[in-house]
Amino acid sequence: MTLLRLRGAALAAALLSAALVLTACGGDSGNSDDTGDAAAETRSIKAGNGTIEVPADPKRVATIGNTTLPFIDIGGKPVGVTAESDSDVKQLPADQQATYKSATILAPSADQVDMEKLASLTPDLILVQIPDEEFKGIEKQLTAIAPTVFFGLDTEWKGLADGLAEAGNQTDKFGKQKAEFEGKVAKIKKTYGAIIAKSSFVDVIRWDSSDPGTFAIADIGCSEIARDDVGMNFPESPEGKDPLAWTALPFEQISSLSKYDVVTYPVDDKGQPTEPFAPVVATSTWKALPAVKSGRALGIFCPGNNSYGSVDRYLDSLDSALATLPAT
Incomplete structure (x- = not known):
């Protein structure tokens, strides 16, 4: 249940009223030396919930x-966040882990935001x-507390990254990451x-x-990048059907992977099979795969596929893994 306490709503309304008063005062453009003018400047952002006026340079962002x-x-350095899984946070660079830990946790999930x-x-x-x-x-x-920019789940990851950088005024680092990608x-x-080819x-x-x-064939996640941007021939679900990744396959079907030239699988940042995947590589069926026996089973590190920085790290791992493929 969402924690929409009456006193919380009253506080939100009070904060909104105060913000409107401050904006009205700072909106007077008659004094160009007034530092309040800069704080009151806004930009229009197109999002899933319409065209939103946001601060030109937001300082206290909640995610x-x-x-x-x-x-x-x-x-970005959010002041408040909804909780992320320990496994996802662990894969972040040290500085990003510190940023996450410095933020106030608003709830374990979005539908429980306090x-x-x-x-x-x-x-x-x-x-x-x-x-x-x-x-x-x-x-x-949310909108009673602060300008709110919403992205639907159908927003493609590049569009989400673009939108967050624009709304949060984080375009410098974002531009570098995008160029690196x-x-x-x-x-x-x-x-x-x-x-x-x-x-x-x-x-x-x-x-x-x-x-x-059980295991699954992953047609979502980082392999989408390899398929859609790099052009690698990975299987995917037919349009309109559930992703292949949602179908659990018994270990007995590991042998069906023999028809592929190259098999990729998840590893951590140290190159070891991820904890969930470790039981697969321990099976005799996996070890007997032609790709495994010929050095064409590639462990790839995927820290995430919804921002350029994490995808750049994935591409580095993919590059290194492809370099190990034996010459034909």
Whole structure:
């Protein structure tokens, strides 16, 4: 249940009224030397909830749902966040882990946001990506506290990254990350183009929540980057169907991976199979795969696929892994 206490709503309303008064006072353009004018400047942002007026240079940003890690990735320092899993936080660079830990946790999930706590942080911008219905349920409470920029779950990751950088005025680091992404993709295509063109790939995974003795073919996540941007031939679900990654396959079907030239699987930042996937590589069926026996099973580190910084780290790992493929 969302913690929409009456006193929290009253506080939010009071904060909104104060913000309106301050904006009205700072909006007088007659005194160009008044530093309040700069603080009152706004920009128009197009988002899933319409055209939103946001501060030109927001200083106290709160992030809800899937916006937290991408915003931190581009250099943002949110004052309040909804909780991320320990495993996701562990994969962040040390400085980003510190940024996350310095923020106030608003709730374990977006549908439980403590509005009173959020209002007490006096944010000047709120960034949100959650299901549409969840957002509709809390939209009025959020917008009463601060300008709120919403992205639906159907927003493609590059669009989300662009939107967060624009709304949060974090374009400097974002621009560098985006340029690095484009350079890394071009390098991989040029260096391994011949191998990519003549090879079939499959990406396999196990989730933390996977049933014992099962794995899945991953057609979502980082392999989307390899497929859609790099041009690697990974299988994917037909349009309109559920992702292949949602179908649990028994270990007995590991042998079906023999038809692919190259198998990729998840490893941590030290190159070791992730904890959920470790049971797969321990099976005799995995060890007997032609790709495994011939050095064509590649462990790839995927810290995330919803921001340029994390995708850049994935591309570095992919580059290094492709370099190990034996010559044909």
